[in-house]
Amino acid sequence: MATAARQSSIAPNDLEAYWMGFTSNRAFKKAPRLIARAKDMHYFTTDGRKLIDGTAGLWCCNAGHNREPIVQAIQRQAAELDYAPAFQCAHPQAFELANRISALAPADLDHVFFCNSGSEAVDTALKVALAYHAVRGEASRTRLIGRERGYHGVGFGGISVGGIVANRKMFGTLLAGVDHLPATYDRANQAFTKGEPEYGAHFADELERIVALHDASTIAAVIVEPMAGSTGVLPAPKGYLQRLRQICDKHGILLILDEVITGFGRLGFPFAAERYGVVPDIITFAKGVTSGTVPMGGVIARKPIYDAFMRGPEHVVELFHGYTYSAHPISSRRHSPTPPCASRACPTCSTSAPSG
Numbered sequence: 209m210a211t212a213a214r215q216s217s218i219a220p221n222d223l224e225a226y227w228m229g230f231t232s233n234r235a236f237k238k239a240p241r242l243i244a245r246a247k248d249m250h251y252f253t254t255d256g257r258k259l260i261d262g263t264a265g266l267w268c269c270n271a272g273h274n275r276e277p278i279v280q281a282i283q284r285q286a287a288e289l290d291y292a293p294a295f296q297c298a299h300p301q302a303f304e305l306a307n308r309i310s311a312l313a314p315a316d317l318d319h320v321f322f323c324n325s326g327s328e329a330v331d332t333a334l335k336v337a338l339a340y341h342a343v344r345g346e347a348s349r350t351r352l353i354g355r356e357r358g359y360h361g362v363g364f365g366g367i368s369v370g371g372i373v374a375n376r377k378m379f380g381t382l383l384a385g386v387d388h389l390p391a392t393y394d395r396a397n398q399a400f401t402k403g404e405p406e407y408g409a410h411f412a413d414e415l416e417r418i419v420a421l422h423d424a425s426t427i428a429a430v431i432v433e434p435m436a437g438s439t440g441v442l443p444a445p446k447g448y449l450q451r452l453r454q455i456c457d458k459h460g461i462l463l464i465l466d467e468v469i470t471g472f473g474r475l476g477f478p479f480a481a482e483r484y485g486v487v488p489d490i491i492t493f494a495k496g497v498t499s500g501t502v503p504m505g506g507v508i509a510r511k512p513i514y515d516a517f518m519r520g521p522e523h524v525v526e527l528f529h530g531y532t533y534s535a536h537p538i539s540s541r542r543h544s545p546t547p548p549c550a551s552r553a554c555p556t557c558s559t560s561a562p563s564g
């Protein structure tokens with residue numbers, strides 16, 4: 209009876225007003241799947257079932273659900289500083305988090321621009337790429353190259369460079385000047401491969417064909433997922449990303465790795481760039497950075513890209529881009545052992561937690 213009483217207090221009696229994304233709304237509302245709470249690797253539904261969260265939410269709850277240190281960090285930050293303006297103003301946690309992310313990222317990927325989602329991260333990366341060429345006097349580099357079957361979120365930039373037809377076909381002409389590499393999947397030659405396919409590095413050579421068609425002087429950047437996720441999990445073929453890197457270098461084209469899924473440990477490394485031994489010019493991230501608890505995304509750029517903007521008079525705004533919630537204090541707050549957590553269950557604080 210107690211369970212039934214709890215359920216009726218949780219389950220809404222009208223599902224109409226909420227227009228759900230990427231969902232068959234009418235079918236869902238006839239047979240809704242409602243999650244009431246979560247802990248570690250489990251969800252608990254409103255009708256009392258315990259489910260294993262085998263997909264980590266939408267590939268985002270990398271540290272598991274409702275982890276005590278994360279819950280405490282969010283609670284503390286909400287009580288201390290709920291918001292600070294993101295333009296011409298900041299709060300200390302933003303800088304600390306940027307430093308920690310740049311330390312995690314490979315090579316000289318040293319500068320972090322924050323936003324609130326993977327889609328915004330992709331749009332930010334594409335804009336940074338275009339603006340980077342412009343500030344260096346190569347404003348003719350305006351083309352963006354994506355990949356068939358790619359998923360880069362749902363902003364106009366992301367669906368333009370993305371390659372999933374259902375996400376593109378109803379939204380008009382999209383961004384101009386976008387071209388696509390072929391997908392890396394070839395069932396005839398890769399079926400039943402475990403891990404990285406041996407076959408397929410040559411799909412990167414298609415970039416040479418695109419360069420021959422448009423000329424390198426018109427191409428700003430290539431964006432790919434190091435391991436495709438939303439189209440079905442497609443690890444990059446062996447040598448593919450290295451080849452893409454070489455061709456980009458040869459033609460002065462920026463390489464953006466969209467690590468919204470692969471960032472923060474998904475492939476066993478902080479970033480897939482490290483897993484594949486390829487240093488991109490820009491990495492996008494979101495999802496796992498907060499283990500899905502609070503929205504956050506961002507872009508990590510190599511030092512020469514940041515430096516290219518840091519010229520001219522110092523009082524001038526270098527990049528006319530940013531979000532009200534860039535580096536939101538609650539997303540940025542890290543778990544801090546001082547002052548100690550109230551929870552003795554917290555693994556980080558357990559030694560210093562009060563005993564009472």
Ligand SMILES: Cc1ncc(COP(=O)(O)O)c(C=O)c1O
Nearest residue numbers: 325326327359360361466468469
């Ligand atoms: C590679 C990639 N880029 C971008 C996105 C978009 O992220 P968001 O849904 O947070 O906007 C996703 C989402 O799954 C993704 O997998």
